[in-house]
Structure formats: C-alpha cells, structure tokens
Amino acid sequence: MKIGVYFCNCGSNISDKVDSEQVRQVIETMGDVAYFKTNDLMCSDDGKAFLHEDIAAENPDRIVIAACSPREHENTFMRVLTGVGMNPYLMQMANIREQVAWVTDDIGEASLKAATLIKGAVKRVGFHKPLEKKSIDMSPDVLVIGAGPAGLKAALTIAETGRKVVIVEKRPVIGGQPVLYEEVFPNLECAPCMLEPMLNDILHGEHAVNIEILTLSEVVELTGFYGNFIAKVKKTPRYVDLHQCIGCGECIGVCPVDVKNECNNGLDGRKAISLSFAGALPNVPFIDMSACLRARDEECRLCEQSCPLGDGIILYGDVQETVERHIGAVIVAVGASLYDAGLIPKLGYGRVPDVYTSIEFERLLSSTGPTGGQLTTRSGRQPKSIAIIHCVGSLDANHKEYCSGVCCQSAFKFNLMAGHKLHETRIYHLYKELVYPGKEEFFLYKRARENPNAAFIRYQNIDRLMITEEEDGIMIENTLSVDGSIKADMVVLCAALAPAKDTGKLNEVLDTTADTYGFFEELHGRLDSARSKVRGIYIAGACQSPMNIQQAITQGMAAAGYVLSGLVEGKQLDIEPITASVDTDRCSGCRVCMLLCPYRAIGFDDDSRKSSVNEVLCQGCGTCVAACPAGAISGNHFTNEAIYAEIEGVLA
Amino acid sequence: MSEDTLLDTAEGFEPKIVGFLCNWCSYAGADKAGGSQKSYPPNVSVIRVMCSGRVDPQFVLKAYSAGADGVLILACHPGDCHYKEGNYMAMQRHRILLRMLSEHGIDSARCRFDYVSAAEGDRFIEILTEMVDTIRALGPMVSDNTVGNKIMVKRS
Ligand SMILES: Cc1cc2nc3c(=O)[nH]c(=O)nc-3n(C[C@H](O)[C@H](O)[C@H](O)COP(=O)(O)OP(=O)(O)OC[C@H]3O[C@@H](n4cnc5c(N)ncnc54)[C@H](O)[C@@H]3O)c2cc1C
Ligand code: FES
Numbered sequence: 001m002k003i004g005v006y007f008c009n010c011g012s013n014i015s016d017k018v019d020s021e022q023v024r025q026v027i028e029t030m031g032d033v034a035y036f037k038t039n040d041l042m043c044s045d046d047g048k049a050f051l052h053e054d055i056a057a058e059n060p061d062r063i064v065i066a067a068c069s070p071r072e073h074e075n076t077f078m079r080v081l082t083g084v085g086m087n088p089y090l091m092q093m094a095n096i097r098e099q100v101a102w103v104t105d106d107i108g109e110a111s112l113k114a115a116t117l118i119k120g121a122v123k124r125v126g127f128h129k130p131l132e133k134k135s136i137d138m139s140p141d142v143l144v145i146g147a148g149p150a151g152l153k154a155a156l157t158i159a160e161t162g163r164k165v166v167i168v169e170k171r172p173v174i175g176g177q178p179v180l181y182e183e184v185f186p187n188l189e190c191a192p193c194m195l196e197p198m199l200n201d202i203l204h205g206e207h208a209v210n211i212e213i214l215t216l217s218e219v220v221e222l223t224g225f226y227g228n229f230i231a232k233v234k235k236t237p238r239y240v241d242l243h244q245c246i247g248c249g250e251c252i253g254v255c256p257v258d259v260k261n262e263c264n265n266g267l268d269g270r271k272a273i274s275l276s277f278a279g280a281l282p283n284v285p286f287i288d289m290s291a292c293l294r295a296r297d298e299e300c301r302l303c304e305q306s307c308p309l310g311d312g313i314i315l316y317g318d319v320q321e322t323v324e325r326h327i328g329a330v331i332v333a334v335g336a337s338l339y340d341a342g343l344i345p346k347l348g349y350g351r352v353p354d355v356y357t358s359i360e361f362e363r364l365l366s367s368t369g370p371t372g373g374q375l376t377t378r379s380g381r382q383p384k385s386i387a388i389i390h391c392v393g394s395l396d397a398n399h400k401e402y403c404s405g406v407c408c409q410s411a412f413k414f415n416l417m418a419g420h421k422l423h424e425t426r427i428y429h430l431y432k433e434l435v436y437p438g439k440e441e442f443f444l445y446k447r448a449r450e451n452p453n454a455a456f457i458r459y460q461n462i463d464r465l466m467i468t469e470e471e472d473g474i475m476i477e478n479t480l481s482v483d484g485s486i487k488a489d490m491v492v493l494c495a496a497l498a499p500a501k502d503t504g505k506l507n508e509v510l511d512t513t514a515d516t517y518g519f520f521e522e523l524h525g526r527l528d529s530a531r532s533k534v535r536g537i538y539i540a541g542a543c544q545s546p547m548n549i550q551q552a553i554t555q556g557m558a559a560a561g562y563v564l565s566g567l568v569e570g571k572q573l574d575i576e577p578i579t580a581s582v583d584t585d586r587c588s589g590c591r592v593c594m595l596l597c598p599y600r601a602i603g604f605d606d607d608s609r610k611s612s613v614n615e616v617l618c619q620g621c622g623t624c625v626a627a628c629p630a631g632a633i634s635g636n637h638f639t640n641e642a643i644y645a646e647i648e649g650v651l652a
Numbered sequence: 653m654s655e656d657t658l659l660d661t662a663e664g665f666e667p668k669i670v671g672f673l674c675n676w677c678s679y680a681g682a683d684k685a686g687g688s689q690k691s692y693p694p695n696v697s698v699i700r701v702m703c704s705g706r707v708d709p710q711f712v713l714k715a716y717s718a719g720a721d722g723v724l725i726l727a728c729h730p731g732d733c734h735y736k737e738g739n740y741m742a743m744q745r746h747r748i749l750l751r752m753l754s755e756h757g758i759d760s761a762r763c764r765f766d767y768v769s770a771a772e773g774d775r776f777i778e779i780l781t782e783m784v785d786t787i788r789a790l791g792p793m794v795s796d797n798t799v800g801n802k803i804m805v806k807r808s
Binding site for chain 1: 668670675679680682683685686687689690691692694697698699700701702703705706707708709710711714715718719720734735736737738741745
C-alpha cells in the first residue's frame with residue numbers, strides 16, 4: 001500500500017515550532033510511508049493545486065495530511081481528493097497545529113509530538129476504506145398534524161410552492177384555539193376577521209388544490225424515515241359529504257336531539273347534527289353518532305329529508321376508515337391545552353357555578369358563544385364585578401413551574417372586552433406576577449390599568465386563595481389575612497398552557513420525545529426549536545412551548561422552511577457514509593444496540609432475529625458499535641481496526 | 653496491591669497518555685486551547701472519535717497494552733452530547749472499566765473520564781496538565797505490561 005504524507009507549514013504557524021526535517025526522519029523509519037512532502041500553505045489555492053497535481057502524479061493508495069485541525073479543513077482536503085478522483089475517505093489528518101505547534105514551547109518536543117500524531121494517522125489510514133455517499137428518492141409531500149395557526153401557516157407556505165400537503169385535524173373545524181376567540185391580543189383585533197382569510201386560503205384559495213384536509217382524524221401510525229414516511233390516519237365519519245354540502249344549515253334546525261355543546265364547554269346545547277359554532281369552517285355540519293337517534297336503531301331521517309340538495313349529502317352509511325399517505329416530512333402542530341383548574345380545588349372550578357376557565361370566558365365574550373356574546377352569570381344577571389385570577393397553575397412548583405407568557409395578555413384582553421360590554425362592572429386582577437414582554441404587549445397592560453373600574457391585587461400563593469359560593473355572589477378570600485377578601489359575581493381562571501391532551505400518545509406514534517413538562521421536545525431550544533429529535537419531523541406552535549399566535553405562526557413558517565430547503569422536489573436524500581452496520585452472521589439478536597440508539601435507527605427482524613441499521617436515521621455516533629457484546633456492529637471510518645492502529649501508532 | 657508499588661518512579665519518566673476526545677465538544681475544546689496558544693505538556697496524544705459513546709473499553713485496554721501509562725476520555729457535558737446521550741453511556745462504561753482495572757491492580761487515576769465543552773479551552777489544559785502530573789507521580793506502567801492484553805476480551 002502506497003501511503004503519502006503531506007506536511008503543511010501553515011505559513012510559519014507550524015514550521016516555527018515543528019521541524020519538518022526531524023519529523024521526516026522519524027516517519028521514514030516507520031517504513032510504511034512512500035513519500036513525505038511539505039507545502040507552505042495547503043489550504044490556499046496554490047496549496048490545493050499542489051495537492052491535486054501531486055496526488056495525480058504519485059497516485060497513492062492513502063494519504064495523511066499533517067496540518068491544522070480536521071474541524072477546520074478536513075472538508076477542504078476531501079474536496080481536493082474528490083476532484084482528483086481519489087475517494088475522500090482514504091485520507092487522515094494529523095492535527096499538528098492546534099495540538100502541537102500552538103501549544104508546545106520546545107521545538108524538539110513539538111517535533112517529536114508531531115511525529116507521534118503522524119505515526120498514528122499513518123497506521124490508521126491503512127485501514128480506511130473507500131466510502132460512497134448514497135442517495136435515495138424522497139417524497140416531497142408533507143403531513144401536518146393539527147389545523148391551528150401554526151399548522152395552517154406551515155401548510156399554506158408549503159402548498160404555495162406547489163407541494164402536496166395533508167392536514168390531519170382531530171376536531172370537525174379548522175383554525176385551532178383562536179377560532180374560539182372574539183378578539184385577539186395584543187391589539188384587540190377581530191379574531192374571525194384576522195383568521196378567516198387564512199382559513200379561506202386553505203379551503204378555497206389558489207393553492208387549495210394542493211391541500212388535503214382530513215377533519216375528525218388522527219394519525220395512528222407512522223413508519224419509515226425522513227423522505228419516506230408512511231402515515232396511517234384514522235378518519236371518524238362526518239356523515240355529511242364535505243365536498244358537496246353547501247352549509248345552509250337546514251338539517252340542523254330539524255334535528256330533534258339536544259346535547260351539550262363541547263365547543264362551548266357545555267355552556268349551551270347543540271343538535272346531534274350541528275356545526276361547532278356559527279361560522280365554523282369547513283362550513284359543513286357533522287353528525288354526532290353517539291347522540292343521533294339512528295344509533296339507537298330509530299328510523300329518523302329528518303336531516304336527510306330536509307336537505308335542499310336531496311339525497312347523497314347526508315351519508316348515514318359513512319364508516320370509520322384508515323387511510324395511508326406517503327410523505328417525506330411531518331410537521332406536528334397540535335397546540336396546547338389549559339392546565340386543569342380542577343387540580344386546585346380551593347378555586348372552586350366545577351363547584352362554584354360562575355367560576356370559568358379562560359377559554360370558557362372567551363366563549364362567553366364571543367358573539368358565536370353560548371350567550372351570543374352577552375356577558376351574564378349562569379342565572380342570567382349582569383355581573384357587577386369580575387375577578388380575573390392570573391397564574392393559575394403557573395410559576396408554581398406544585399403545578400407548572402414555568403410562565404406561559406400568554407395568560408396575562410388574555411387577562412388584560414378580558415378586562416377591556418368586559419369593560420366595553422359593561423361600563424360599570426368592576427374588574428379585579430389577582431396576580432402572582434405580571435408579564436408583558438414584546439413591543440406591543442405593554443400597551444395592552446397600560447390600557448387595562450387605565451380602566452377606571454379595574455384594580456390590580458397581588459397574591460403570594462394560589463393555595464391561599466379560597467373561593468366559595470355565597471348567597472349574594474362569590475367570595476374570594478385570601479386566607480393569609482382577615483381583610484383580604486373580595487366579592488365577585490364571576491371568576492375567571494387564567495390557567496397555564498399545558499401539553500395538549502394526546503401529546504404522550506402522539507409522541508409514541510411518532511417516536512418523538514417529550515420535554516420535562518410534556519411538550520414536544522425540540523432538537524435545540526435556541527438553534528432548532530422547530531425541529532424534533534427525529535429527522536424529518538418538525539414541531540411548530542404551542543405544542544413545543546406555550547406561545548402566542550404570532551410566535552405559533554412564525555414557528556409554522558420555520559418548520560415549512562426546513563421542509564422546503566431539505567426536501568426539495570426531485571432532489572435525492574444524501575446519506576452520510578459514516579454510519580454503523582451490522583454483520584448479521586455475528587449478530588446474536590440481543591438488541592442491546594436498539595436500546596442504546598438515540599435515533600431509533602436500529603431495527604430488528606423478527607424472522608431472522610437479527611438487528612439492522614437504517615442508514616438514513618443513523619447519525620454515526622458509534623454508541624452501538626462500542627456496546628455490541630458480539631462485536632457484530634462496526635462503525636464506518638471509525639472501525640475498531642482503524643482506532644486500534646491509531647492507538648498503536650501514537651504509542652509506537 | 654497496586655502495580656505501582658512494584659515500581660520506583662523512574663527518573664526522567666515521560667508519561668505516555670492517550671486521549672479519546674469526542675468530535676463535537678471536547679475535540680473542539682482542545683482546538684480552542686490551541687487557538688489560545690498557551691503551552692501545555694506534550695504527553696497526551698489525542699485520538700478523535702465522533703462521540704465519547706464510541707469509546708469501547710477495549711480501546712482503553714488496547715492503549716495500556718500498547719504502552720500507555722494513562723488514558724483520558726473527554727466528553728461533552730451532561731445534556732450536551734451531540735448525539736443526545738452517548739456521554740452517559742461513556743460515563744457508565746468508565747465506571748465499570750474502573751472496577752475491572754482495579755481488579756487487575758491498575759490505579760483508577762490512570763483512566764480519567766471528564767467533560768470539556770467546545771468553549772473550555774482552559775479547562776482542557778487544566779485537566780490534561782493534572783493528568784500528566786498524576787501519571788508522572790504514579791510512574792510508568794510495568795514496562796513489560798501485559799495487563800491490557802490479559803483482560804482484552806478477544807471478540808474476533
Ligand atoms: C384563553 C386564551 C386566550 C388566548 N388569546 C390569545 C390572543 O388573544 N392572542 C394571541 O396571540 N394568542 C392568544 N392565546 C394563545 C393562542 O391560543 C395560541 O398561541 C395558539 O392557539 C397556538 O396555535 P397552535 O396552532 O400552536 O395551536 P392550537 O391553536 O391549539 O391548534 C392546534 C390544533 O391541533 C388540533 N389537535 C390537537 N391534537 C391533535 C391530534 N392528536 N391530532 C390532530 N389534531 C390535533 C387541535 O384540535 C387544534 O385544532 C390565547 C390562549 C389562551 C389559553
Ligand atoms: S458528542 Fe460529545 S460526548 Fe457525544
């Protein structure tokens with residue numbers, strides 16, 4: 001085997017401290033090296049040209065470059081090798097600048113150490129194998145889970161480039177949480193006016209042909225890997241033809257069944273066939289089969305009979321089905337949910353009638369809500385005073401330790417919206433901390449403060465608050481002091497944002513991970529917050545961390561950006577060759593490797609009882625290689641033989 | 653009885669130490685030390701691995717059998733491993749390795765596991781210098797040392 005060594009002077013950075021002649025003498029005694037050449041600055045254009053020409057002339061089997069850190073110029077030299085037609089992995093660098101010249105005073109010592117490192121590299125490089133980058137086809141299509149602001153913005157951004165997007169939404173409506181709001185902070189703009197253009201773009205816009213929306217659906221299985229995932233989606237029947245129904249609502253009026261409307265948190269009723277709320281999109285009702293008389297074997301066909309389009313729109317025969325979609329990437333945007341205020345029993349939620357969660361209160365303020373936007377107590381009275389409790393379950397080691405960052409803003413929004421509806425009503429803000437970062441947010445706080453009927457009261461610990469029902473309203477006591485009590489007709493609990501209900505289940509389906517609080521875990525909190533730890537699965541919106549609409553939209557676009565830059569139509573996925581591979585003859589099927597792999601890149605064949613490595617998912621860390629008790633796994637480029645040889649080389 | 657008690661610390665003894673450094677934090681930390689151009693003892697030969705999780709205990713044994721007086725394994729700090737958790741594996745393996753080494757009378761100070769981030773050039777120098785001093789004080793491994801060979805589990 002012909003091995004050549006190239007020694008770079010690095011200007012004088014290396015040659016000032018390392019005597020290349022002395023090094024040459026040591027290396028030549030090894031007997032393994034065919035030639036030893038020096039160059040003044042190998043990374044310069046001249047240096048690269050020299051390397052190119054010299055490799056072409058010498059035609060070595062392997063080379064060692066003794067120069068700077070491989071972290072600096074390994075890629076540079078690999079490109080030179082590729083250019084001259086030599087496999088780039090047949091090279092090893094010896095770091096004689098950062099690890100020798102710059103850190104060793106004595107020239108003799110430095111030269112000796114440089115020779116030592118080069119010996120290691122020479123021994124090692126003999127075991128290098130030519131490696132090829134592989135590439136495979138990728139599907140450019142994308143699955144978006146959750147049709148809130150984050151998911152919809154991502155879907156729209158991707159669909160605008162002509163890509164196909166499948167949106168899976170578990171509810172019958174799209175738009176996420178904000179479709180439940182009348183107005184949005186920080187500027188109290190009209191929520192439907194803000195959202196509907198986007199929702200219409202999704203449903204009927206120029207790029208709607210690229211978007212498939214599966215409502216009342218859930219992803220139940222995801223297999224494959226980046227570029228080639230297969231998603232199984234369970235579709236609960238809507239019993240109404242989504243494409244033909246014109247949403248006139250005739251069917252709803254004739255339905256004889258009344259049930260509680262979960263969309264308004266049970267504060268009002270709906271029919272067995274209904275829309276979630278007036279204006280819900282898609283504007284197509286659904287039948288709740290758990291309530292429909294037909295589920296009880298009654299021959300009711302009132303809704304079908306009332307349909308002005310005739311038969312075929314109401315589909316009693318609709319069945320649950322599981323559909324498959326082949327996609328290249330997944331964006332998870334399932335949002336968050338409110339922390340359960342019932343977990344702080346003293347606050348009276350569920351026990352005292354006029355204690356509401358913030359979302360319920362949003363619905364009371366909404367013109368499509370249970371009271372048509374009239375702010376009244378359950379007994380139909382106008383509240384003379386409303387107590388808004390901030391930080392419910394937030395900033396609290398017994399509940400959620402973090403600050404959700406949106407609850408104060410929603411509380412200020414409630415203050416102003418209630419003030420607009422009822423001019424005399426007193427508003428109490430009971431808070432632990434007040435938070436309003438951002439360029440627009442302080443302004444809302446200021447306006448809430450300026451409400452002449454508003455009072456701000458700080459409490460220390462939510463466990464000290466005791467809410468009870470009195471004959472003439474609700475009593476909120478601060479059990480720490482005697483005079484610390486307030487009377488109110490309504491109480492609003494601004495609870496922390498917590499992970500959405502099925503986050504754990506979805507994490508299992510997707511093989512993604514949850515953070516300490518149960519939110520979807522990002523790859524890196526600052527650098528890569530829209531990426532999960534699984535390649536090709538991105539996360540956007542409040543499922544990653546509590547956030548407001550602006551942030552959710554931005555993160556949706558970030559996730560779309562990753563998809564658009566990484567998963568390009570017609571482009572193949574490059575697979576780095578530094579991965580692990582299993583020698584099936586030696587594999588004993590113990591599966592230790594599977595337990596250790598942080599990327600779930602190792603699969604197991606039940607028939608042959610052998611493990612195998614998925615090269616797309618493998619990141620080449622080598623943890624499994626070191627762990628395999630049978631020595632059946634080897635790590636490309638970092639094989640045991642190569643490393644043993646390097647060890648022997650540096651100690652020889 | 654430790655093998656070290658069998659030896660008197662040789663005059664002019666220069667420890668030979670092999671350092672296994674993960675590419676992402678520790679190796680970058682060593683580069684950072686290089687960048688700051690502060691001199692440190694030349695006794696450690698660094699072998700780059702992608703992750704400390706790749707460090708097979710047999711690498712350590714191999715180093716001893718090939719004549720190393722000490723081995724240094726440096727990893728990303730807990731929680732920072734580029735591959736999520738390779739450093740936890742490395743840390744656990746190191747613990748087991750120390751037990752094995754002590755059964756063979758090798759002082760646990762001859763195999764040090766520590767964390768160095770990409771920013772901690774000074775910490776790299778500190779750990780390295782300490783290691784060299786420690787090994788210098790312990791003296792060389794027995795010259796015809798076969799400890800590594802004896803406990804190397806042959807897997808091929
Ligand atoms: C009371 C309150 C008031 C707020 N007011 C404002 C405001 O005025 N201005 C503002 O900027 N922010 C406000 N926010 C914050 C705002 O609601 C969030 O920032 C926003 O909803 C986040 O959008 P998202 O797309 O991440 O999630 P979401 O809006 O929650 O949407 C997630 C979607 O995913 C669906 N989904 C959930 N699980 C699954 C599943 N397993 N499979 C399929 N689909 C699923 C859900 O049904 C939903 O449609 C408020 C929050 C609260 C609690
Ligand atoms: S990459 Fe540094 S320890 Fe894993």
